[in-house]
Amino acid sequence: MSYLDRLRTAKYTSPSGSEFAFKFNDLKRSSSKKAAVHELPQQDDPSVQDLGNTAVRFAIEAFFSGENYDQVADSFWDALAEKGPGVLQHPRWGDLSVLPLTYAQSEGFVDGMRQARFEIEFVRVGEIAYPTTIVQTEASIEDSLDTAGEATGEAFGAQFDPESAADTAAAKDTIGDSLAAFSENISGIIAENEKLSEEIKRLTAEIENTLDTLILDPIVMAQSYVHLFRTPGRMATSITKKIDGYGAMLKNLLGYTAPGSKPQA
Numbered sequence: 001m002s003y004l005d006r007l008r009t010a011k012y013t014s015p016s017g018s019e020f021a022f023k024f025n026d027l028k029r030s031s032s033k034k035a036a037v038h039e040l041p042q043q044d045d046p047s048v049q050d051l052g053n054t055a056v057r058f059a060i061e062a063f064f065s066g067e068n069y070d071q072v073a074d075s076f077w078d079a080l081a082e083k084g085p086g087v088l089q090h091p092r093w094g095d096l097s098v099l100p101l102t103y104a105q106s107e108g109f110v111d112g113m114r115q116a117r118f119e120i121e122f123v124r125v126g127e128i129a130y131p132t133t134i135v136q137t138e139a140s141i142e143d144s145l146d147t148a149g150e151a152t153g154e155a156f157g158a159q160f161d162p163e164s165a166a167d168t169a170a171a172k173d174t175i176g177d178s179l180a181a182f183s184e185n186i187s188g189i190i191a192e193n194e195k196l197s198e199e200i201k202r203l204t205a206e207i208e209n210t211l212d213t214l215i216l217d218p219i220v221m222a223q224s225y226v227h228l229f230r231t232p233g234r235m236a237t238s239i240t241k242k243i244d245g246y247g248a249m250l251k252n253l254l255g256y257t258a259p260g261s262k263p264q265a
Contacts, residue, residue: 010062011089014079020072022118027092028059038213038220047213049206049220051227058090058098058122065115070107073116077105080118085125098122172211175221179204182228203228 011021034051064072079086080100088098103120183204207214207224214221 007091008089010060010091012076012079013087013089015082015084015086016079018075018079020076020079022062022064022076024091025061025063026059027090029056029093030059031056036220036223040213047210049210049224051223056124057101058088058093058096058124060120060122061117062120063115063117067114069114069116073105073107073118076118077103080120088122096122097125099125175211176208179207200228 009021010024011019013019032054034054036049036051038047038049040047064076066072080103085097085099088096090096099122101121101123103118106117106119107115183200203224207221207228214224
Protein backbone atom coordinates (compact mmCIF):
# COMPACT_ATOMS: atom_id res chain seq x y z
CA MET A 1 0.00 0.00 0.00
CA SER A 2 1.62 3.26 -1.15
CA TYR A 3 1.08 6.87 -0.13
CA LEU A 4 -1.23 7.30 -3.14
CA ASP A 5 -3.51 4.62 -1.75
CA ARG A 6 -3.70 6.52 1.54
CA LEU A 7 -4.83 9.78 -0.09
CA ARG A 8 -8.49 10.57 0.53
CA THR A 9 -11.06 12.51 -1.43
CA ALA A 10 -10.80 16.20 -0.60
CA LYS A 11 -14.11 17.58 0.65
CA TYR A 12 -15.35 20.69 2.44
CA THR A 13 -18.60 20.76 4.43
CA SER A 14 -19.85 24.27 5.15
CA PRO A 15 -21.49 25.32 8.45
CA SER A 16 -24.91 24.94 6.78
CA GLY A 17 -24.10 21.37 5.74
CA SER A 18 -23.38 21.87 2.02
CA GLU A 19 -20.74 19.40 0.81
CA PHE A 20 -18.21 20.01 -1.97
CA ALA A 21 -15.75 17.40 -3.20
CA PHE A 22 -12.93 19.04 -5.13
CA LYS A 23 -9.74 18.18 -6.96
CA PHE A 24 -6.44 19.58 -5.76
CA ASN A 25 -2.87 20.19 -6.81
CA ASP A 26 -0.72 21.24 -3.86
CA LEU A 27 -1.15 20.75 -0.12
CA LYS A 28 0.64 22.69 2.60
CA ARG A 29 0.39 23.12 6.35
CA SER A 30 2.29 25.53 8.57
CA SER A 31 2.64 26.64 12.17
CA SER A 32 5.30 28.15 14.41
CA LYS A 33 6.29 28.54 18.04
CA LYS A 34 5.03 31.33 20.27
CA ALA A 35 7.95 32.30 22.47
CA ALA A 36 9.21 35.14 24.62
CA VAL A 37 12.95 35.54 24.02
CA HIS A 38 14.86 37.49 26.66
CA GLU A 39 18.52 38.32 26.03
CA LEU A 40 20.38 39.30 29.19
CA PRO A 41 23.43 41.57 29.14
CA GLN A 42 26.78 39.74 29.15
CA GLN A 43 25.14 36.40 28.35
CA ASP A 44 25.34 34.67 24.99
CA ASP A 45 22.46 32.28 25.53
CA PRO A 46 18.97 33.79 25.74
CA SER A 47 16.23 32.85 28.17
CA VAL A 48 13.39 31.50 26.07
CA GLN A 49 9.87 30.97 27.34
CA ASP A 50 7.83 28.46 25.33
CA LEU A 51 4.28 29.87 25.11
CA GLY A 52 2.89 27.13 22.88
CA ASN A 53 2.23 26.93 19.17
CA THR A 54 0.49 29.23 16.74
CA ALA A 55 -2.61 28.11 14.88
CA VAL A 56 -2.09 25.44 12.23
CA ARG A 57 -2.88 26.71 8.74
CA PHE A 58 -3.66 24.57 5.72
CA ALA A 59 -3.12 25.98 2.24
CA ILE A 60 -4.88 24.19 -0.61
CA GLU A 61 -5.09 24.84 -4.33
CA ALA A 62 -8.48 23.37 -5.26
CA PHE A 63 -10.27 23.30 -8.58
CA PHE A 64 -13.55 22.33 -10.22
CA SER A 65 -13.90 21.41 -13.89
CA GLY A 66 -16.53 20.28 -16.38
CA GLU A 67 -19.49 21.69 -18.25
CA ASN A 68 -21.14 23.09 -15.13
CA TYR A 69 -17.98 24.07 -13.24
CA ASP A 70 -19.17 27.66 -12.96
CA GLN A 71 -22.29 26.83 -10.99
CA VAL A 72 -20.45 24.50 -8.61
CA ALA A 73 -17.64 27.01 -8.15
CA ASP A 74 -20.02 29.85 -7.34
CA SER A 75 -21.84 27.69 -4.79
CA PHE A 76 -18.48 26.74 -3.27
CA TRP A 77 -17.56 30.42 -3.01
CA ASP A 78 -20.80 31.10 -1.12
CA ALA A 79 -20.08 28.14 1.19
CA LEU A 80 -16.64 29.51 2.05
CA ALA A 81 -18.26 32.84 2.95
CA GLU A 82 -20.68 31.31 5.46
CA LYS A 83 -20.27 32.33 9.08
CA GLY A 84 -18.61 29.87 11.42
CA PRO A 85 -16.27 26.89 11.07
CA GLY A 86 -16.77 24.07 8.59
CA VAL A 87 -15.25 20.60 8.26
CA LEU A 88 -12.38 19.91 5.91
CA GLN A 89 -11.87 16.29 4.91
CA HIS A 90 -8.21 16.73 4.20
CA PRO A 91 -6.60 14.32 1.72
CA ARG A 92 -3.61 13.85 4.03
CA TRP A 93 -4.27 15.10 7.56
CA GLY A 94 -7.67 13.88 8.66
CA ASP A 95 -11.01 15.53 9.31
CA LEU A 96 -10.46 19.06 10.58
CA SER A 97 -12.69 21.75 12.03
CA VAL A 98 -11.55 24.81 10.09
CA LEU A 99 -12.30 28.38 9.19
CA PRO A 100 -11.44 29.57 5.66
CA LEU A 101 -9.31 32.66 6.36
CA THR A 102 -8.52 33.69 2.80
CA TYR A 103 -9.80 32.41 -0.53
CA ALA A 104 -9.37 33.56 -4.12
CA GLN A 105 -11.11 32.25 -7.24
CA SER A 106 -9.62 32.44 -10.73
CA GLU A 107 -10.81 31.24 -14.15
CA GLY A 108 -9.01 31.16 -17.50
CA PHE A 109 -10.68 31.60 -20.87
CA VAL A 110 -7.59 30.99 -23.02
CA ASP A 111 -5.56 28.50 -21.00
CA GLY A 112 -7.31 26.24 -18.51
CA MET A 113 -10.82 26.74 -19.83
CA ARG A 114 -13.83 25.09 -18.20
CA GLN A 115 -12.37 25.12 -14.73
CA ALA A 116 -12.25 27.34 -11.66
CA ARG A 117 -9.26 27.40 -9.36
CA PHE A 118 -9.32 28.36 -5.68
CA GLU A 119 -6.37 29.27 -3.49
CA ILE A 120 -7.57 28.77 0.07
CA GLU A 121 -5.95 29.10 3.47
CA PHE A 122 -7.83 27.28 6.23
CA VAL A 123 -7.00 27.65 9.91
CA ARG A 124 -7.76 24.80 12.28
CA VAL A 125 -10.04 25.85 15.12
CA GLY A 126 -10.12 24.28 18.56
CA GLU A 127 -13.00 23.94 20.97
CA ILE A 128 -15.57 26.70 20.71
CA ALA A 129 -14.88 28.81 23.77
CA TYR A 130 -18.52 29.80 24.22
CA PRO A 131 -21.72 28.11 23.00
CA THR A 132 -23.08 29.77 19.89
CA THR A 133 -26.43 30.23 21.66
CA ILE A 134 -24.90 32.20 24.54
CA VAL A 135 -26.34 35.62 25.31
CA GLN A 136 -24.38 38.27 23.42
CA THR A 137 -24.04 40.44 26.52
CA GLU A 138 -22.18 37.67 28.33
CA ALA A 139 -19.79 37.17 25.43
CA SER A 140 -19.13 40.92 25.35
CA ILE A 141 -18.30 40.92 29.07
CA GLU A 142 -15.87 38.04 28.55
CA ASP A 143 -14.13 39.92 25.73
CA SER A 144 -13.90 43.06 27.86
CA LEU A 145 -12.38 41.13 30.75
CA ASP A 146 -9.69 39.63 28.52
CA THR A 147 -8.91 43.07 27.06
CA ALA A 148 -8.72 44.61 30.53
CA GLY A 149 -6.46 41.83 31.75
CA GLU A 150 -4.08 42.31 28.84
CA ALA A 151 -3.97 46.09 29.19
CA THR A 152 -3.33 45.84 32.94
CA GLY A 153 -0.54 43.34 32.41
CA GLU A 154 1.17 45.67 29.95
CA ALA A 155 0.73 48.62 32.31
CA PHE A 156 2.26 46.56 35.10
CA GLY A 157 5.24 45.75 32.86
CA ALA A 158 5.79 49.43 32.13
CA GLN A 159 5.61 50.46 35.82
CA PHE A 160 7.42 47.55 37.45
CA ASP A 161 11.12 48.34 37.79
CA PRO A 162 12.80 47.37 41.09
CA GLU A 163 15.92 49.47 41.72
CA SER A 164 17.48 47.65 44.68
CA ALA A 165 17.82 44.19 46.20
CA ALA A 166 15.15 45.10 48.74
CA ASP A 167 12.81 46.21 45.96
CA THR A 168 13.45 42.97 44.10
CA ALA A 169 12.71 40.84 47.17
CA ALA A 170 9.52 42.79 47.86
CA ALA A 171 8.48 42.46 44.24
CA LYS A 172 9.01 38.69 44.33
CA ASP A 173 6.81 38.47 47.43
CA THR A 174 4.13 40.53 45.70
CA ILE A 175 4.23 38.33 42.62
CA GLY A 176 4.03 35.19 44.76
CA ASP A 177 1.01 36.60 46.62
CA SER A 178 -0.70 37.55 43.37
CA LEU A 179 -0.23 34.08 41.88
CA ALA A 180 -1.57 32.47 45.05
CA ALA A 181 -4.59 34.80 45.09
CA PHE A 182 -5.34 34.10 41.45
CA SER A 183 -5.09 30.33 41.93
CA GLU A 184 -7.36 30.49 44.98
CA ASN A 185 -10.04 32.55 43.27
CA ILE A 186 -9.98 30.49 40.10
CA SER A 187 -10.00 27.18 42.00
CA GLY A 188 -13.70 26.63 41.36
CA ILE A 189 -13.06 26.56 37.62
CA ILE A 190 -9.94 24.44 37.98
CA ALA A 191 -11.86 21.78 39.90
CA GLU A 192 -14.36 21.42 37.06
CA ASN A 193 -11.92 21.18 34.16
CA GLU A 194 -8.85 18.94 34.37
CA LYS A 195 -7.30 20.32 31.19
CA LEU A 196 -7.64 23.90 32.38
CA SER A 197 -6.35 22.95 35.81
CA GLU A 198 -3.16 21.45 34.40
CA GLU A 199 -2.59 24.42 32.10
CA ILE A 200 -2.95 27.02 34.88
CA LYS A 201 -0.69 24.98 37.18
CA ARG A 202 1.90 24.71 34.41
CA LEU A 203 1.85 28.44 33.63
CA THR A 204 1.98 29.39 37.31
CA ALA A 205 4.93 27.06 37.93
CA GLU A 206 6.68 28.42 34.84
CA ILE A 207 6.47 31.97 36.19
CA GLU A 208 7.64 30.88 39.66
CA ASN A 209 10.56 28.84 38.31
CA THR A 210 11.83 31.62 36.03
CA LEU A 211 11.10 34.50 38.40
CA ASP A 212 14.76 35.44 38.90
CA THR A 213 15.08 35.97 35.14
CA LEU A 214 11.64 37.47 34.56
CA ILE A 215 12.07 40.05 37.28
CA LEU A 216 14.91 41.61 35.26
CA ASP A 217 12.62 42.21 32.30
CA PRO A 218 9.20 43.65 33.24
CA ILE A 219 7.89 43.43 29.68
CA VAL A 220 8.55 39.68 29.43
CA MET A 221 7.02 39.26 32.88
CA ALA A 222 3.95 41.17 31.72
CA GLN A 223 3.66 38.85 28.72
CA SER A 224 3.72 35.86 31.07
CA TYR A 225 0.97 37.40 33.19
CA VAL A 226 -1.12 38.23 30.13
CA HIS A 227 -0.89 34.63 28.97
CA LEU A 228 -1.98 33.42 32.42
CA PHE A 229 -4.77 36.02 32.53
CA ARG A 230 -6.28 34.89 29.26
CA THR A 231 -6.14 31.13 29.83
CA PRO A 232 -9.53 30.84 31.63
CA GLY A 233 -11.16 32.91 28.88
CA ARG A 234 -10.44 30.24 26.29
CA MET A 235 -13.08 27.97 27.80
CA ALA A 236 -16.66 28.44 28.95
CA THR A 237 -16.35 29.70 32.53
CA SER A 238 -18.35 31.42 35.21
CA ILE A 239 -18.08 35.16 34.69
CA THR A 240 -18.40 35.87 38.40
CA LYS A 241 -15.51 33.56 39.26
CA LYS A 242 -13.44 35.02 36.46
CA ILE A 243 -14.05 38.58 37.69
CA ASP A 244 -13.05 37.52 41.21
CA GLY A 245 -9.85 35.89 39.92
CA TYR A 246 -8.84 38.93 37.88
CA GLY A 247 -9.78 41.29 40.71
CA ALA A 248 -7.61 39.47 43.24
CA MET A 249 -4.57 39.51 40.99
CA LEU A 250 -4.98 43.19 40.05
CA LYS A 251 -5.43 44.16 43.68
CA ASN A 252 -2.21 42.42 44.69
CA LEU A 253 -0.20 43.75 41.76
CA LEU A 254 -1.40 47.32 41.49
CA GLY A 255 -3.51 47.95 44.56
CA TYR A 256 -6.49 48.16 42.21
CA THR A 257 -9.91 46.62 42.83
CA ALA A 258 -11.76 45.68 39.64
CA PRO A 259 -15.36 46.98 39.45
CA GLY A 260 -17.78 44.18 40.38
CA SER A 261 -15.17 42.00 42.07
CA LYS A 262 -15.85 40.63 45.53
CA PRO A 263 -13.77 41.90 48.46
CA GLN A 264 -11.20 39.38 49.63
CA ALA A 265 -11.53 38.19 53.23
